Amino acid sequence: MTPVIDDLSLDGPAPLQQQLYRQLSQRILQQRYLPGRQLPSSRQLAADLGVSRNTVNAVYDQLKAEGFLRSQAGKGIFVHEDIEPHRLAFERGATSRPVGAGPGMLPSLPRPVGPFRRGDDDANLPFNPGLPDLDAFPIRSWNRLLHHQESRTQLLGYSDLQGYPPLRKAIAEYVRVSRGVRCHHDQVIVTQGAQQGLALIGDVFLRPGDRVLSEDPGYRGARYALGRQGHTLVPVPLRREVLDIDALGDIGPARLLYCTPTHQYPMGGILDISQRMALVQWAQQNQTWIIEDDYDSEFHFCNKPFAAIQGLFDQAPVLYVGSFSKTLLPALRVGYLVVPEPLVDHFVWAKRISGGESPLLSQAVIAEFIDSGQFTRHLRRMRQLYRDKWQYFQARVSETLAGQVTPVAESAGMHQVLEGSFNDGEVSRKLRQRGYGSAPLSDHFIGTARRQGLVMGFASASEREIDGCIAALAQLLPAG
Template identity: 45%
Template sequence: MPDHSTPLVLQCVDLDSGASRPLYDQLYRDLRQAILSSQLLPGMQLPSTRALADELGLSRNTVLGAYDQLEAEGYLQSRVGSGTYVAQELPEALRSVRGESHLNPSSQRFSDDAGDASPLSERGGALTDLQLSAFRPDEKPRAFRPGLPALDAFPIETWSRLVSRRWRSLPASTLGYRRSTGFPPLRETIAAYLQESRGACCSPEQVIVVSGTQQAITLVAHVLLDPGDRAWMEDPGYPRAEGAFRWAGAQTVPVPLDREGLDVDAGRTRGDAQIAYVTPSHQYPLGITMSLSRRLELLEWANETGAWILEDDYDSEYRYEGRPIAALQGLDDAGRVIYVGSFSKVLFPALRLGYLVVPEPLIEPFSAAKSIVERCPPLVPQMAATDFLEEGHFKRHLRRMRTLYAERQSVLIESLREQMGGPVDVSSDEAGLHLTLFLDAASRDEAVSEAAEARGVTAPPLSFYAADALDQNGLVLGYAAVDAEAIRDGAAQLAEAIDAARSDGREEPSEIAAS
């Protein structure tokens, strides 16, 4: 029999089957708001997870996830053998909260003497809609969070020695403000490295040191685009790039992909743009390498229209068959390509070092913009990175990591085959730190991702990266950050999640549709 509080709880819950936010998170937010607004009073017993799941037509894991989060934050208390209750010790200030006040400032308005006013700008409100924090970094890497290198394999002792050596010999004169564009020897080393390994054409003056790829994309968006300008985005593609362009007030235009990369003809049918954001060496997240003919076609489009191309070369160093693909920037003889690189994947993300390579006419405006965004990047990490590259540590580390990541990728594919009982459909395995596992039509990727999260496995759904509806379901699986044992365990949990999502779909069709 349903608990006597079930009808009251149901009145507080309004799940949106078409929303991008996972169902467990919607339920968590609705219950939290009901507690804060005193619809659910301290000490009130809530329905059991099984009873509420039955009433809402959800899987029990979905309700468990919401209850666990509320309990962890102190809103609920579990009593062994008795049930789950609204916490007694909520602060009086929280118990007096009404409505949505302070909980979702991007979607509500407040009143003052001057009348209604939004607490956020339109740009700020638009950013919250992108759900960029849907997959937060974990304190400890776990299967299969994409975007992380093998932190446990980084030569930290060598790095520590280089940093210590620099600090011991650092003159007092260097402790003041430095150039906003970066440590000159590092810029020289980066330019030489890009010329040798990526086929880029650049001078040290064109290299601008930044605090990672995200700052680079944000700088490009604000320097080159006016509000209302259009930006072509790969679809599916990197959501944080879209966020940077929208923050600058640009209109993002999703452009589909084919086997050769960004479909330039499809982009033309959607209207020209002032910039195109691409990941040509290893498309994120599908792993496509843009063909030479498509690269030339994209360059021709930029030359014809006066548009810019932003080339994000985020993990080009990790190619397991043949030599790394040359950068698109090296083919550009008209100065239309801005190149972005980063040390996050080849060293470690917390270093926060990346670089822009801009055409010569853009050196001055980008240098000025960099000085506004960041007066000067931290000096000693730049010095240590210079030494790491110049003394050969970088090349040795890359060789070791290519071998390690190829092994971990192989373990992942083989583990998936064992757990799935046969061949699996994955994206290109020639490069990168992640694979996309394509699912059959019976497996909705959002539902599988939610089921995997409940089992301690992060597997972002491919649909999370897409603006338009995709023909395929899939999961983006990072394999670089965890060892073989964790990969095998993660594959087993993932197989269970796929089976669970299918089972929920058969027993509760509305659950899969709502996901």
């Protein structure tokens, strides 16, 4: 008797071969075609379905290779008898849902700290902290350099894990001249942004049970990077909007201390020289390494910023972190570390494991941008532009929001904190619905002591957007 299959229908949008494979395999797994059942010959099935014999042969071959079917010489093609154990596993759910979806298959993971998903448009809203003025970037000059570099064959292959040597030399020269950092290019490690630099520090330095001290409030990215393996994050309070050095004595030693001494994030304070000396002395006595995130050091509007802690003192236990995300473009994802020379190999090894090389072409363009003098000119223009925006924003806040918020900021940086008595998470959410970014101040705290306010990144906003955001805040905030 000739086998007949009359329940197949190839009328979907997918390729015929894919449709036939899916329907045959599903019918076998669902036991509609029992083990040992004979299937039509490829010639007969092709004629019944109105498809080419090559299509049927390809599907039969695939099903035989996967153990669904077997050929018996001189007799034909049959559903494999050994399919029964696989069918039972299917019924128990081993293949009835996506791999990894079963609760028993998920590993024990640290709880994610949000917000960790958001739309692309939300990430670039005006007033999002840390977002530079993208419209003011010299894109034509950048594209000329990009075109100049992209034809170089040596930039199309692999490079130094530590970073493109000309860029490391340019960075070393820049931080020596502008920030007083003591280093040579062999101490510079190029990273995928400051965030990877912080993660590498954690990989190299931290062992189970180690403590990490961090400013409170402070940069959330440091909290995520340094606490991701379950290490204890200990909050260090601020006093007059800078790290409270006197509080360190009561907190006790730790493996690492993260700080933003040149422009505290998010409160804006600046550690003076005596405070920096006391911090280094404490770190040396307690064998604690200082992570100096030189955040916003390029954008001081009235006074020249203090030199970096790393370069102020001999043998200071300092790991220096920098980035081009604020000074150039966030999309470049290029940052850098400056570490003592004996530690370089440890960091390069950690980078090899965690992320590999940084994009070579981007590094080459940044190196030429710095060496040609365009980087310095760009910073000078941005410093003046952000100063003007800061002054305009300050004036509009004073005119419209007096009594509703208290501005907290030094004359520096790309953001300002507006503190007040309101639910900052709720106000931030409503601002986002109106097309304006911000970050709740309360989200930047580790400890239980939390203050309410908004971290407003004015650098990315135009005067029209500043006016619109101020008007929205006037409506959303409680009356003073």
